[in-house]
Amino acid sequence: MNQATVTLRSRNPDVLTCIANLSNDEVFTPPEFANQMLDMLEIAWAESHDGASIWADPTLTFLDPFTKSGVFLREITSRLADGLATTIPDLQERVDHILTKQVFGIGITQLTSMLARRSLYCSKRANGQHSIAKSFTSEDGNVWFARTEHTWSGRKRERQVDPTKGGEIIVEIVGTGRCKFCGANEAEYSRGDELESHAYAFIHTTDIKARIAQLFGADMHFDVIIGNPPYQLDDGGHNNSATPIYQFFVENAIALDPKYLVMVTPSRWFSGGRGLDKFRERMLTSHQLKCLVDFPKLYDGFPGVKIRGGISYFLWERDYDGPCTIQTMWDGKPLGAATARRLDTYDVLVRRNEAVSILDKVTAKQESTLDQRVSPGKPFGLRTFFHGKSSPAGIKDAVQLYGSQKISYVDRSEIPQNPEWVDEWKVLMTAVQGTSAAVETKFLSKPIIAGPGTASTETYLVAGRFKSEDEATRYSKYIRTRFLRFLVSLRKSTQHANRDVYSFVPDLPLTEDWTDAKLYMRYGLTADEIAFIESQVAAHDDSGVNEALDE
Structure with missing residues (x-):
């Protein structure tokens, strides 16, 4: 040897x-x-x-x-x-x-x-x-x-007639449990000996x-x-x-x-x-x-x-x-x-080590954050696959519904959750944003300004609700800034853009238009810190915000 x-x-x-x-x-x-x-x-x-x-x-x-x-x-x-x-x-x-x-x-x-x-x-x-x-x-x-082998627990139970003695018995339904150790789905992972159990x-x-x-x-x-x-x-x-x-x-x-x-x-x-x-x-x-x-x-x-x-x-x-x-x-x-x-x-x-000093400066002001304003998932109680009619014709109280890649119409009575939001100005953001590219640079989609008489499926979050179009417009411009999307990127590790990714973003007063230049000055960022943000986050183009639905 x-x-x-x-x-x-x-x-x-x-x-x-x-x-x-x-x-x-x-x-x-x-x-x-x-x-x-x-x-x-x-x-x-x-x-x-x-x-x-x-x-x-x-x-x-x-x-x-x-x-x-x-x-x-x-x-x-x-x-x-x-x-x-x-x-x-x-x-x-x-x-x-x-x-x-x-x-x-x-x-x-x-x-x-x-x-x-x-x-x-x-x-x-x-x-x-x-x-x-x-x-x-x-x-x-x-x-x-x-x-x-997996250890199945939490199976659904149902009442059945005892086939031998008669009367009623409680029976566990095989295939409805999950492994108590790893959470594997019994329906998928309950396998014969010829297949790997992956337990x-x-x-x-x-x-x-x-x-x-x-x-x-x-x-x-x-x-x-x-x-x-x-x-x-x-x-x-x-x-x-x-x-x-x-x-x-x-x-x-x-x-x-x-x-x-x-x-x-x-x-x-x-x-x-x-x-x-x-x-x-x-x-x-x-x-x-x-x-x-x-x-x-x-x-x-x-x-x-x-x-x-x-x-x-x-x-x-x-x-x-x-x-x-x-x-x-x-x-x-x-x-x-x-x-x-x-x-x-x-x-x-x-x-990223370079991001820490920026975040420290932002959080030092102890301002409230946008996660308190952004809705949870499924803001109106409608699933992604829900679609209304292609036209409001014939609908008694029509609501315009923003859904997956299309707009449809439903009756107000079909909105199961937060119907009072329908009559407010809203800014909608897609709940999932990302591409198959090796490097993410946008982090959020373009915001959609939705006026009174609108709702959405869970394709979108309601990022904010407002009394006026001016406030909604200012808010949507803030969301488009590189500064805000950079702070989102610090919490966003996948395509999902739920309310939690906004937890580092300051909820600023909408009495003025917020630009990157104003935001950099507000938080005292250095030239190196600004350069780092702009190296990580690409600018959105200048097309209208509501064109995001067509992206």
Whole structure:
């Protein structure tokens, strides 16, 4: 056995760069990206251990609890094989020690567990003839996988006649529940043995420490947990509307009390909802996030994988209490300087370092904000797919209805919610705004001024209600400013533009027309801060506001 066989370095080509992703939910990590994360770990360990190398310690244990290609395990093994050369001079003894005592994984599917063993042991069987580990007695080695099932709860119940005894019984309706651990839809994920259940062992447990003891032994404790978890359950939702699950993997990893946790996830947790609010609060207020590297540009980091809002990886350190160093990446290269800052100043993570000073100046005035003015979703109680008649002819009390890409007409009696708003001047904003472009630059659609006698479906939010057309016009001009849309961008990580994205925007008096120049002066922005805003937010053209319906 020679050194190249064991270290698995200098492979040309590296097969793990060629594997297609399973889906946007289960994304393979490119080797180069995995090594960037390991470099971050190496630096952090050295900073906390008087310059010592993490790869030179034969007692440390590493776990990838959701391994797919095995790239993290393989690269860790390569680094340990180099770092332990002095401590364990014999190559075979060294490799055997690393693979049996230090490196562990949990496969997320049967297929990925086999891929991981092939990557790590150079054999699909850890104890096979060609395995580079020589002390395993089992085929699995330290890469565990066994099919796990969802635990369904919350099924609908109905009264039925007992077919054997007569009388009435309460019956649970199979297919109407959800998994109590991950929220999977039973109708979608209750599958036969021939299909993957996608019930991941690492999060389908009430006691993660007991689960790890079951898999690897009661005395097992991991110093480092690292990897790239499944991101979401696509159970009827798609992309941004699918249910996120990566937060459960992070939380269970922290519950195992590692010294270090290094993980790559979608960045939507910085500001997104859908079950992420408590997770975000924990991450921002713990002060244990030491480093975060952010890839806001679509397809950057994971080429060809569309993850709206971008991705990021972080290093969480158990014994750390301090600011987090944030580095933005663009086209694979650092953009601007890495900056250390506290993350709990605001309720969301402000991802660009250059934006913090601007937001600080705006919030220092302690003005009320537009989220108090903007309506919740479905302002008139009408769904997106609701359409009225093409003409008001024959309708007793016709209301003009703004809907998805068209205007129709309904009777006032058909407006189920907030009918009193019909007779006010309103400014409407689309509830979803964004494109498939790699970089978002508008963040909000053009506002629509809707006069008395109008309503809308949930395609729109009512961004403001007014007594006069002049006020509505001034408000719509304010919404079109780059300044306002920049503040929106700090909270808007997906296409959804709900009322929460307006929470940083000051609700200014409408006694004058607000322009970017006036707003920059009002908040004392510097030339550099103004240049940054205008580099991030494109101007809307000068066409009429109500042309937004035709966009």
